[in-house]
Amino acid sequence: MEPLLEVKHLKVHFATDEGLIEAVRDVSFEIKRGETVAIVGESGCGKSVMARAILRIVPSPGRIVEGRVNFHRGGRNIDLTALEEKGPEIRAIRGADIAMIFQEPMATFSPVHTIGNQINEAIILHQGIDQAGATAQTLDILNRVGMPRPSRIIHRYPHQLSGGMLQRAMIAMALSCRPQLLIADEPTTALDVTTQAQILRLLFDLQRELNMAILFITHDLSVVSQFADRVEVMYLGEVVESTDVITLFEDPKHPYTKALLNSIPQTGAGRGQRLQSIAGAIPNPLHRPSGCLFHPRCDSFQPGICDQVSPKEINIDSDHRARCILYDQQYSDKVSSAAFDR
């Protein structure tokens, strides 16, 4: 199937007073129609910046320094990075073809307008229909996201809604123009588990109904396992492993992915088994390690190689890539076989 969105060698840098932060170093992946791709990684690894780069809303002083983002719309192939940042083309795509929901719903809505007005406005802007038509659509979409009593909610202000309701309202606004791609940046991280379950269920049902693709950003691997078709694992601005969800959980290749999976407690596992922890901490983005970014914490560290060469993305098979020298033919004779067992 033809991909809906292709991200190719995307690089986003922040030139700050303290130094250059390579927030996104080299990220490539694609999303097909109707597919759910999860971007998973720890805090600060560049997930949000990458998502914002797709929509060209990188906060200053961030800048896309390299790469392409190809979006396929009606047989046309548009490179979003080539569009003018505040120009009409990207604005027409933003909100209509690609919508985004954020971790903090409060920040998305203006506190001085009612929920109804704000969703109406988005509909009018992108569909050019009249107020009455927009209101009807707003009620319909609020109904669809499972909002209780939509006709009353539309007159409420954001601060009068609970976190879960606000998140529903934001999803409603994002979906009001039936986007082909929804970027969800940690949509449930700030919510309680029971509310998270409601929202995930909702996204799941709506995706089926609208046949939309979702780029799902999270740091929670268990959400990934329940929700995603494909997974891109990020570490310090790079995609280190990329594969389908089953393979990721059953046959992970990259040492970071493996370690992460072993370090998460699971319900039902009980107190018996000891968790395997990952040594050290995430490095400061201003002081990146040399060579492989993960090498100071990696259990399969190969002295003389990992701290010197930046690993390339290696194709494990047609649909599985890992950024680790263990799988690089070039070094196969130098790598001790014990490295694979860990």
Place this chain on the structure above:
Amino acid sequence: MLRSRPASQEALNKADERQLTASQWQLIWWRFRKHRAAMISLAVLLLFYFVALFAGFFAPRDPARVDAQFAQAPPQPLVFIDETGFHFPPIVYGYVGERDPKTLRKFYRVSADDRHQLRFFVRGDPYLILGFIESDIHFIGADDPDSPLFLLGTDLLGRDMLSRVIYGGQVSLTVGLVGVFLSLILGILLGGVSGYYGGWLDVAIQRLIEVLRSIPTIPLWLTLSAALPRNLTQLQMYFGITIILSFIGWTEVARVVRGKFMSLRNEDFILAARTIGTPRFRIIYRHMVPSFISHLIAALTLALPIMILSETALSFLGLGLRPPTISWGTLLDGTQNLNAIALTPWLLLPVVPIIITVLAFNFVGDGLRDAADPYA
């Protein structure tokens, strides 16, 4: 569990270690240093205070010495180069007295016919170093202590303006400082009590602050200074004015301190201090006060110029300090007459150090405010 690695992260050099063991004040200083305007201003201020501290040494003359024959003399420029060559130390030209043919008023002109060689560290009018060591050495002066040397001109009575400006700095530069210090002490005390104990004390102090703050400042000051008895000594007058100036200042400090105490009370590290059995008083001075004192100092640095200007304004209006006390404000007292300004514009020169001081304090305050929270 941390295995040693040839990783860049582990190899911390000395400079890093310095950063990691740096105290709050070091971090603030490092950040402050990056602020150029603030650093320059700080240097200027230090210079001003240094000069004011050793005013007797830097002032060429006794500021009270009346030289009636040179009343209203204009400033003498310092001459480094003239037709006779290069001079260091510089020379000054003397005055010739003339009379305006129309108004018949006497005035002075600087004339190149009369030269006076200047010297550093010359003997002149006696004075006291820091108020108790007798000395008569001056930074700069003419060979002959009685020859005219008025680099900023003289006033109506023929007193040297430069010396008076330098001595005026002693008062004007410290009135604000003492006022701010009083505000700080009062504010921390009352604000701390208010914020820490709460209850009816808090309510009472809050209402008092509200009342004080609702009175317009200028009339309040005018009333208070008018209420000061006329027969005070110079020193009593000085403290009277500082107390008046800090009358409003402390309310702001108290509000900030109270707010900080209230929010800090719920901070985890304060709760942690309680659970490990830290006594209440130690929590206040070891944990709470240090965490806002730098902000407060920055805020007060920004409040200083207002105090300095207020002293000047009150004195200018004749309601603050009064002659014979010398301050930048009282020096300006004589310039209320427009005519006088037209004839003797150099009498306005005390405005220059006032402007410089106010600007410098503003820059330093800005720098401090930006650097005050190194953990942000």
Place this chain on the structure above:
Amino acid sequence: MSATKPLLEIKNLKMHFPIKRGIMGRTVGHVKAVDDVSLTIGEGEVVGLVGESGCGKSTVSRCIVRAYKPTAGQILLYDAHGQAVDLASIPEPDLQPYRRDIQMIFQDPFSSLNPRMTLRQIIGEPMRNYKICRGKELEDRVAYLLESVGLRPEHMSRYPHAFSGGQRQRIGIARALALNPRLIICDEPVSALDVSVQAQILNLLRDLQAEFRYSYLFIAHDLSVVDYICERVAVMYVGKIVETADTATIFTDPHHPYTAALRSAIPRLNPRLRQLPVPLEGDVADPANTPSGCVFHPRCRFAEDRCRQDTPAMTATAARHHARCHFAGQLDLSGHSQPAATA
């Protein structure tokens, strides 16, 4: 399993915060943050307290360390001879000798350490306060504590800003251990940490417990973390404990509908076991305006008239298993936790 002596016994604890309005500070209502909580922690026992945000977990822990003076109820601390003091009622100055028995580890590794003190001062402060040791001896003990939480003693002169989140959490743990407490309250100690660092801290806490037999009250909203570290679990909902049981049984055989729902809402870590979550309807009740009868009734699919009127009491449903539900033990809660077919 612990049929041990009790160390801390919380009885009918209530903490109601007044809601004040207007300049005169008139009380217009109460936030019932903790409303009738009873819980016993045995010597050397690890008890988990789970529940959603705002259900009152932190308030319980803050009552135990007397950051708040409870509105009602008792917090009995037993000494080695079985003598009890009621921490909820003794006057503040008399608390001092008991404070050292109960220490706390906080959620936020940044706000819980004074940034203006070095590690030596931070970890040494509790020992100074109780005049346990000083000078060289104090320094040695700080070094020992740093080592036991996996930090380097030579970093003693550094300030907290020199450390990452996980390392700061270790510093907080060292401070809590300094007084050799009997009970350590861990208020979400890993929630604020990077995923890859959480396991380090969990393992550290577990190792310390195994070695020194501390009792833990371990607060979390993440059931799998609790499952990993606790022997017994109490589930809280809007200020009340709704179920307590051994960890092994509470997730396999919950007796309260809320526990069952909470459990099913947690995504599994297995892409082949995709389970369509059966979400609870509605939102968590507002503790300032709690529903009548059973606080859970607006969201409970088993609710009946009786639930809307009578407040259920905690009832024993099995050995060491209690639930606060009128129909505890009679409901079929398995539907909540059935995995759906693979997606």
